[in-house]
Amino acid sequence: MGSHNPHYQVIGQMFQKDYRWLCAAVSRTLGCPHSAQDIASETFLRVLALPDPLAIREPRALLTTIARRLVYEGWRRQDLERAYLQSLALAPEPVHPSPEERALVIEALLAVDRLLNGLSAKAKAAFLYHQLDGLTYSEIGEHLGVSTSRVQQYMVEAFKRCYQAMQA
Amino acid sequence: MRPDETLIDEAAQWMALLQSGDVSLQERAAFEAWRAADPRHQQIIEQMGGGLSLLRHSDLRGVPRESLLHSLNAPSSRRRFISGSLSVIGIAVLAGLLGRRYGWLPEAGELSTGTGERRAFTLEDGSALTLNARSRVVPRFDSVERLLDLRSGELLVDVAKNPARPFVVETGHGRMRALGTTFLVQRAEDATRLVMLHSQVEVVTASGARQVVEAGESLLFNERQTLSLERSKGQESAWVQGRLEVRDRPLSEVIDSLRNYRRGILHLSPEVAGLRLSGLFPLDDSDRTLQLLERSLPIRVTWHNPYWVSVEARL
Numbered sequence: 001m002g003s004h005n006p007h008y009q010v011i012g013q014m015f016q017k018d019y020r021w022l023c024a025a026v027s028r029t030l031g032c033p034h035s036a037q038d039i040a041s042e043t044f045l046r047v048l049a050l051p052d053p054l055a056i057r058e059p060r061a062l063l064t065t066i067a068r069r070l071v072y073e074g075w076r077r078q079d080l081e082r083a084y085l086q087s088l089a090l091a092p093e094p095v096h097p098s099p100e101e102r103a104l105v106i107e108a109l110l111a112v113d114r115l116l117n118g119l120s121a122k123a124k125a126a127f128l129y130h131q132l133d134g135l136t137y138s139e140i141g142e143h144l145g146v147s148t149s150r151v152q153q154y155m156v157e158a159f160k161r162c163y164q165a166m167q168a
Numbered sequence: 169m170r171p172d173e174t175l176i177d178e179a180a181q182w183m184a185l186l187q188s189g190d191v192s193l194q195e196r197a198a199f200e201a202w203r204a205a206d207p208r209h210q211q212i213i214e215q216m217g218g219g220l221s222l223l224r225h226s227d228l229r230g231v232p233r234e235s236l237l238h239s240l241n242a243p244s245s246r247r248r249f250i251s252g253s254l255s256v257i258g259i260a261v262l263a264g265l266l267g268r269r270y271g272w273l274p275e276a277g278e279l280s281t282g283t284g285e286r287r288a289f290t291l292e293d294g295s296a297l298t299l300n301a302r303s304r305v306v307p308r309f310d311s312v313e314r315l316l317d318l319r320s321g322e323l324l325v326d327v328a329k330n331p332a333r334p335f336v337v338e339t340g341h342g343r344m345r346a347l348g349t350t351f352l353v354q355r356a357e358d359a360t361r362l363v364m365l366h367s368q369v370e371v372v373t374a375s376g377a378r379q380v381v382e383a384g385e386s387l388l389f390n391e392r393q394t395l396s397l398e399r400s401k402g403q404e405s406a407w408v409q410g411r412l413e414v415r416d417r418p419l420s421e422v423i424d425s426l427r428n429y430r431r432g433i434l435h436l437s438p439e440v441a442g443l444r445l446s447g448l449f450p451l452d453d454s455d456r457t458l459q460l461l462e463r464s465l466p467i468r469v470t471w472h473n474p475y476w477v478s479v480e481a482r483l
Contacts, residue, residue, distance in 0.1 A: 083242035162219035
């Protein structure tokens with residue numbers, strides 16, 4: 001793709017007009033100008049990846065939304081990472097994943113968290129036991145101390161939640 | 169149009185039932201009827217299932233379950249910040265954006281075609297690739313080899329000559345290695361078919377069985393072994409021109425090809441699946457092809473609606 005690509009022109013203009021504005025806006029939220037610049041740059045990278053940047057009607061609204069999402073994602077990543085490390089420390093058998101493994105697990109946690117966010121702890125457990133471990137509904141029921149039909153209800157909730165998360 | 173809550177709830181009920189592993193034939197038929205009754209049903213089911221592929225390839229398999237659940241249930245320290253600030257357009261856009269990173273949307277560089285679509289591509293080495301309908305391929309070119317990973321469907325490739333960098337097509341069943349040639353690869357669920365149009369290719373199945381296939385030959389193989397090597401009938405690549413050409417083939421095979429060119433359900437009754445036929449049919453007008461089939465075979469084609477067509481014995 002060369003510079004004559006109209007997408008790049010549109011985003012180039014957006015960048016010139018709105019980069020400083022976005023840095024300032026994010027900086028107000030975070031209270032840290034350095035991370036604000038990272039977030040703003042990442043935001044523009046994400047806009048570049050959009051299938052049809054020419055269709056953007058409200059560039060600042062879009063930038064704000066993406067930036068906020070990135071900030072939120074960063075925070076949530078920290079929450080998940082902290083909880084994950086804590087659970088490793090508490091594990092009966094000591095587990096020491098390499099830094100690479102840890103990074104992969106945290107990315108995967110973040111993705112699954114987004115998918116199942118908002119479900120009850122039992123519904124999350126039921127869904128993951130089924131999808132990751134292939135347990136049957138009755139096995140899951142025994143494990144969680146609930147009836148098989150309750151497990152089926154958890155699965156219904158989980159699938160609805162998946163649909164919402166996948167809605168694009 | 170945004171599907172309403174009732175449809176989403178129905179779809180989730182079906183998914184939970186289908187995933188229970190305890191589904192009767194009647195329930196499955198009822199599900200197929202529900203799915204065919206409205207194109208939105210199919211769409212919702214597909215999107216719902218998108219999250220499952222994420223888990224299938226997940227790095228979480230090796231994480232102790234207690235640890236996983238403990239982490240996912242961690243409270244969000246700043247959740248209030250985000251609530252209310254995400255506009256609807258934002259969520260829509262981001263689901264698409266983030267999806268790409270986590271692999272439930274097409275992989276980077278993936279080339280694919282939808283139902284009823286054929287496309288020609290020029291690869292970075294100048295090779296000409298044509299994809300049949302409902303096909304997916306991921307090119308992985310490096311300094312050692314030019315690899316096409318055929319995930320599903322069918323391709324025809326005219327390989328640019330480069331003896332220093334072999335051209336390889338890979339399916340789950342094995343690898344086909346060429347230096348410069350034209351060949352066709354058809355990936356099905358349980359086997360891969362290779363049809364050589366020019367020159368030759370060496371096939372190595374996933375288990376290591378080797379076979380050289382010459383121009384004019386056609387090899388069927390699976391991951392364990394080569395299944396049959398025969399003279400090619402010469403019409404396998406007719407789809408490139410939008411035609412389906414068959415000589416003495418079962419109706420089931422013709423219907424399978426048509427399925428890649430039609431949305432919805434195309435049901436074939438087993439009692440007519442084995443009827444053999446020869447002929448030349450238009451792929452891009454599958455309605456017409458079905459009418460032609462009905463005229464030349466003892467079958468009846470019933471159009472319940474555009475998404476649900478069944479082919480049965482004529483009484």
